[in-house]
Amino acid sequence: MSKCSRKKYIKTNLRQMTMDTIESRQDGSVTDSVAENESAHMQNQTGQNSIPTLTQVSVAGSGTGRGSPAVTLVQLPSGQTVHVQGVIQTPQPSVIQSPQIQTVQVATIAETDESAESEGVIDSHKRREILSRRPSYRKILNELSSDVPGVPKIEEEKSEEEGTPPNIATMAVPTSIYQTSTGQYTATGDMPTYQIRAPTTALPQGVVMAASPGSLHSPQQLAEEATRKRELRLMKNREAAKECRRRKKEYVKCLESRVAVLEVQNKKLIEELETLKDICSPKTD
DNA sequence: TCTCCAGAACGTCATAAGCC
DNA sequence: GGCTTATGACGTTCTGGAGA
DSSP, rough: HHHHHHHHHHHHHHHHHHHHHHHHHHSSOOOOOHHHHHHHHHHHHHHHOOOOOOSSSEOOOOGGGGSSSSSEEEEETTEEEEEEEEESSSSOSSSSSHHHHHTTTOTTTOSSHHHHHHHHHHHHHHHHHHSSSSHHHHHHHHHHHHSTTOOOOOOOOOGGGGOOOOOOOEEEEHHHHHHHHOOOOOEOTTTTOEEEEOOOOOOOOOOOOOOGGGGGOOOOHHHHHHHHHHHHHHHHHHHHHHHHHHHHHHHHHHHHHHHHHHHHHHHHHHHHHHHHHHHHSSSOO
């Protein structure tokens, strides 16, 4: 198998697997295995130690705001009250946050009557249609950044009159944790902004703006005009492809940083759980 | 030094999406 | 509806590392 065909093979399989997963989850036939595993895992962990039921749990009002951990008052069986600062935050938007996919309604299994069935058919058709749409990295990242502080916005291309030097755009970098080339995660609290080259709007030498159609006389001129148009189109697409790849890379970096943050958060939650277990388990000595 | 290989980067085409 | 832009797919080229 050649290099290119191997790549194609991998890509195709990956895509197929992704679509299969999405579809199987949408028709309700397959349960959310990740959630199941997680809950089973939690049940295993909590079940083994058989934590006694807490008599009372109240949540302090000040901590319920978005993104700020709540302070939980845990009343122990002995009557003692313990303040526990939770690391559980309000639900954050999914890392992979395609706005189109978000609107997908999961069909319920209980739909049995005819109208519901036809609706289901329409729904599945709509779902397929929605899924076939392409995400925009700029949109996704911008939406993500509007919900999550620290996630950079992909800036719209600015015109030269807007202060920045021509062909240079200032770009903020994800300020959270992110993976270095050595595989390590580093906390990048105040990463410097870096500058990237924005697509040049100047035409390359030899590309002349098209003349008005009325001024064209001979077939030769028409052919030249067509060639010029094609070259212009190719040049624009070349730049667009570069920009698109840059955005995609940035998007992937952003996802990686989100993963790192969530891993840390997960670790904290596990530690918190262990702490609560220790507090709540009956003392043996 | 040469060769091989994997991955990154690129250019082009097709087409979905968005705008007017 | 036509035009422009964004992006997936594909093939090609470039680049850096590893082994002979």
